[in-house]
Amino acid sequence: MTATQTFLLKDYKLTCGAEVRDNGQFEPSLVITRQAWPSRPRTIAMQRGVHPTEEIAIAAAHAQGLEWIANYG
DSSP states (O other): EEEEEEEEETEEEEEEEEEOOTTEEEEEEEEEEEESSSOOOOEOOOOOOOBBSSHHHHHHHHHHHHHHHHOOO
């Protein structure tokens, strides 16, 4: 099962997710889509750390998204 949350920042949409692993921990995922042309979605590589809750994994993905936008956006 995968939980997701969407955040809007500047011209970007961040889709942050958390997927449960076999050990009961959650792994974050992140897709960034620019809301102006070209709007090609980018899947951002996340560190393979695991987190105890969905909320913590989504917060880690959100923090990574903010960093990506600050550096490359």
